[in-house]
Amino acid sequence: MASGTFAESGADLELVGIQKRFPGFTAIEHLDLTIPAGSFFALLGPSGCGKTTTLRLVAGLEDPTEGSILIGGKDVTKLKPFQRQVNTVFQSYALFPHMTVLENVAFGLRRRKIEDPIGKAHEALVLVELDHLATRKPQQLSGGQQQRVALARAIVNRPALLLLDEPLGALDLKLRRQMQLELKSIQEEVGLTFVHVTHDQEEAMTMADTVAVMNKGEIEQLGAPEELYELPRTAFVANFLGQSNLFTGHVSGSTSNSITVDVEGTKITIPTKRAQRHKGEVTVGVRPEKLHLHKNAPKKEAGTNSLGPGRIIDVSFSGVSTQYTIAIPGIDKVTVFQQNTTFGPLAGEGAEVWVSWDVDHGFGLEDEPGATPRFPADADTASIAVQKRRALMSELEES
Amino acid sequence: MAFSAFATGTAKEQAPRRKSRIALLLLLPGILYLMLFFLVPLVSLVITSFQQPIPFGDIGEYQTAFKWENYVDVVNTYGEHIFRSFGYAILATIFALLFSYPLAYFIGVTARRWPLVQNLMLVLVIAPFFISFLLRTLAWKSLLSDESFVISGLKALSLMAPDAHFTGTPAAVIFGLTYNFIPFMTLPLYSTLERLDTRLLEAGSDLYSKPSMTFFKVTVPLSMSGIVSGVLLTFIPAAGDYINASRDFLGGTGTQMIGNVIESNFLVTLNYPAAAALSIILMAVILVMVTVYVKRSGTEDLL
Numbered sequence: 001m002a003s004g005t006f007a008e009s010g011a012d013l014e015l016v017g018i019q020k021r022f023p024g025f026t027a028i029e030h031l032d033l034t035i036p037a038g039s040f041f042a043l044l045g046p047s048g049c050g051k052t053t054t055l056r057l058v059a060g061l062e063d064p065t066e067g068s069i070l071i072g073g074k075d076v077t078k079l080k081p082f083q084r085q086v087n088t089v090f091q092s093y094a095l096f097p098h099m100t101v102l103e104n105v106a107f108g109l110r111r112r113k114i115e116d117p118i119g120k121a122h123e124a125l126v127l128v129e130l131d132h133l134a135t136r137k138p139q140q141l142s143g144g145q146q147q148r149v150a151l152a153r154a155i156v157n158r159p160a161l162l163l164l165d166e167p168l169g170a171l172d173l174k175l176r177r178q179m180q181l182e183l184k185s186i187q188e189e190v191g192l193t194f195v196h197v198t199h200d201q202e203e204a205m206t207m208a209d210t211v212a213v214m215n216k217g218e219i220e221q222l223g224a225p226e227e228l229y230e231l232p233r234t235a236f237v238a239n240f241l242g243q244s245n246l247f248t249g250h251v252s253g254s255t256s257n258s259i260t261v262d263v264e265g266t267k268i269t270i271p272t273k274r275a276q277r278h279k280g281e282v283t284v285g286v287r288p289e290k291l292h293l294h295k296n297a298p299k300k301e302a303g304t305n306s307l308g309p310g311r312i313i314d315v316s317f318s319g320v321s322t323q324y325t326i327a328i329p330g331i332d333k334v335t336v337f338q339q340n341t342t343f344g345p346l347a348g349e350g351a352e353v354w355v356s357w358d359v360d361h362g363f364g365l366e367d368e369p370g371a372t373p374r375f376p377a378d379a380d381t382a383s384i385a386v387q388k389r390r391a392l393m394s395e396l397e398e399s
Numbered sequence: 400m401a402f403s404a405f406a407t408g409t410a411k412e413q414a415p416r417r418k419s420r421i422a423l424l425l426l427l428p429g430i431l432y433l434m435l436f437f438l439v440p441l442v443s444l445v446i447t448s449f450q451q452p453i454p455f456g457d458i459g460e461y462q463t464a465f466k467w468e469n470y471v472d473v474v475n476t477y478g479e480h481i482f483r484s485f486g487y488a489i490l491a492t493i494f495a496l497l498f499s500y501p502l503a504y505f506i507g508v509t510a511r512r513w514p515l516v517q518n519l520m521l522v523l524v525i526a527p528f529f530i531s532f533l534l535r536t537l538a539w540k541s542l543l544s545d546e547s548f549v550i551s552g553l554k555a556l557s558l559m560a561p562d563a564h565f566t567g568t569p570a571a572v573i574f575g576l577t578y579n580f581i582p583f584m585t586l587p588l589y590s591t592l593e594r595l596d597t598r599l600l601e602a603g604s605d606l607y608s609k610p611s612m613t614f615f616k617v618t619v620p621l622s623m624s625g626i627v628s629g630v631l632l633t634f635i636p637a638a639g640d641y642i643n644a645s646r647d648f649l650g651g652t653g654t655q656m657i658g659n660v661i662e663s664n665f666l667v668t669l670n671y672p673a674a675a676a677l678s679i680i681l682m683a684v685i686l687v688m689v690t691v692y693v694k695r696s697g698t699e700d701l702l
Contacts, residue, residue: 059605060604061601061604061605080604081601081604081605082604082605082606082607082608082609086605087605087606088602088605090598090601090602090605092598094596094598094599094601094602095602096599096602096603096617097599097621098617098620098621098623107603107606107608107616108606108607108608111606111607111608111609111612112607153606157606157607
């Protein structure tokens with residue numbers, strides 16, 4: 001650790017073959033990840049998917065069972081947390097209750113013997129608009145203010161890498177939106193590499209340049225938010241990041257630029273380049289807001305998929321849009337989001353309707369149909385452990 | 400989660416403020432008890448300390464007067480004992496703190512994962528209380544006597560001179576005081592360290608603080624209330640202790656503390672005013688030292 005100096009700029013983070021086992025379960029199976037310098041990276045996943053463990057490994061608060069961690073090309077796997085140019089905004093904030101806000105922020109600077117810690121701490125507090133509360137104790141602040149102090153305490157050190165562990169979890173919706181924007185602008189201002197862990201898909205999509213969706217200790221898909229949303233590759237991503245209508249069927253025909261899937265007698269066409277698999281049983285899907293609702297049977301057109309007739313079994317109003325759940329015989333339920341451009345719902349419960357969508361909006365998943373249920377359970381690490389143990393035991397019995 | 404931090408702040412404000420007769424009624428026995436057994440003896444002690452002998456009276460017969468010279472006399476006569484008492488008490492407190500802090504840290508923080516170990520160790524800390532204070536000290540006397548295997552062993556290994564003694568030395572008295580008051584130091588330390596949020600230690604480490612620095616900047620300040628109460632619970636009784644320093648136990652002629660002097664003045668030479676004056680001085684010095692200490696450690700809330 002260079003004492004008395006700041007990191008020049010953000011640094012690359014590289015995780016190579018990381019595995020983390022705790023007594024009784026494996027939190028991370030095998031993880032390879034490169035996060036380029038200066039980016040805002042989000043690790044998104046349900047609780048227990050290994051995202052916080054990943055963050056703690058990078059911070060040095062846990063040691064990986066296998067693999068190595070590189071920051072700016074330098075192997076830091078063996079370094080202690082205080083030797084790493086990494087700072088964390090903890091989920092619990094972990095502000096020192098016996099120190100004032102100012103001393104909390106100056107703590108890291110003092111430990112590294114950086115000149116003028118108080119002045120720099122004030123600057124950081126100005127950045128998060130809390131300089132007027134510098135002499136207060138953390139417990140005299142509101143949750144949102146504490147969060148900003150935690151942020152100031154981390155960024156004041158100009159770390160090569162800033163880790164954020166669900167820092168907005170305790171805030172109410174409005175404050176969270178405000179903080180999301182603030183975080184984003186701070187990141188642009190100071191140019192650090194941010195790694196943000198969250199289970200809030202909206203937060204991840206608004207803030208990050210790149211999102212990695214994690215499930216059961218592995219990264220399911222990685223990419224820009226739009227890419228992940230518009231072209232999910234697995235059923236988990238399709239359902240964790242927003243909602244999806246998924247249909248499983250056999251590929252019945254293909255042209256040069258599209259494939260057709262036979263779902264219980266209904267043909268659904270998707271573009272070939274948006275499908276991960278082109279043969280056999282495949283799962284295809286479409287986002288609910290891409291669907292159009294029709295009261296009369298739509299004309300069969302090339303370039304459009306249509307389903308129906310079905311019956312509306314649920315209508316729920318959510319302000320900007322209305323969500324219709326439609327039961328179509330043979331196809332199960334389909335969800336449609338319709339923008340509320342007029343007053344009142346387009347059709348009431350029990351009405352007979354058809355749905356259609358542009359072929360270009362469909363996507364094909366890479367999962368083996370049947371291997372994953374249509375809506376996979378939110379598996380926590382404990383149940384993964386149980387599964388692993390069972391697999392291991394059957395393996396032992398065989399040999 | 401984060402809002403639990405406010406709980407302590409608001410709890411104070413939520414305390415009932417209305418004056419209730421029931422509360423007064425419930426306090427009455429306590430107030431009466433304190434009046435009878437604390438205030439009355441204290442006043443009587445102050446009066447005794449200014450008494451003078453009845454002219455041509457028997458030994459131990461005194462009359463009320465305002466003989467403040469009693470105080471000057473006892474300070475002149477027993478200054479050395481007063482000084483020694485506080486010296487021993489301070490040393491014993493420091494040793495007890497140095498011994499208890501790692502022990503309390505282990506029980507309260509390190510052993511959190513194993514509740515069985517925690518409970519077992521707490522029982523071990525408290526276990527000596529099942530045996531009388533006097534018996535324990537006597538046991539140490541025989542364990543550390545010249546004929547004991549400890550001392551003869553040390554002598555056989557030439558770690559001690561053949562004609563040296565351990566009992567009767569200041570070291571033996573300080574050892575006895577430290578030993579006897581360790582539970583009083585360990586328990587308050589344990590109760591604060593048990594509540595220590597280890598996430599704060601991780602935060603310290605994340606903020607470039609070496610483990611030793613985190614200890615002094617985070618752990619120690621956060622356990623200050625335990626340190627202060629442990630020190631008070633050890634120092635105050637240790638300064639007035641007269642068992643360990645007594646010749647019948649671990650002490651000798653050269654190790655007499657203020658407690659021993661008060662005892663012999665009251666019970667042997669029947670010099671009540673001198674004993675009373677010494678008691679008042681002991682009390683006053685402890686009060687001053689404790690006030691300064693508590694002020695300096697910034698934990699006035701405790702008093």
